[in-house]
Amino acid sequence: QGPGRPPGAQIPDFTSADFQKARTDPQLLEVIKNGRGMMPGFAQQLNDQGLQALVGHVRGFSPR
Numbered sequence: 001q002g003p004g005r006p007p008g009a010q011i012p013d014f015t016s017a018d019f020q021k022a023r024t025d026p027q028l029l030e031v032i033k034n035g036r037g038m039m040p041g042f043a044q045q046l047n048d049q050g051l052q053a054l055v056g057h058v059r060g061f062s063p064r
Contacts, residue, residue, distance in 0.1 A: 014058050028055045029052070032051055
């Protein structure tokens with residue numbers, strides 16, 4: 001939601017229970033790895049362990 005966000009960009013709410021329930025870990029990994037829409041992929045910058053860590057980080061926003 002910062003100043004660098006392109007106008008009209010849809011940014012998912014990782015704290016939403018609906019967001020968390022609607023996506024599997026493999027789906028999150030796919031998007032982080034290959035990107036989607038305006039989000040670039042990070043497969044070239046991160047190894048498998050780093051990509052998995054990011055999936056865990058996104059899951060950490062899940063409401064308790």
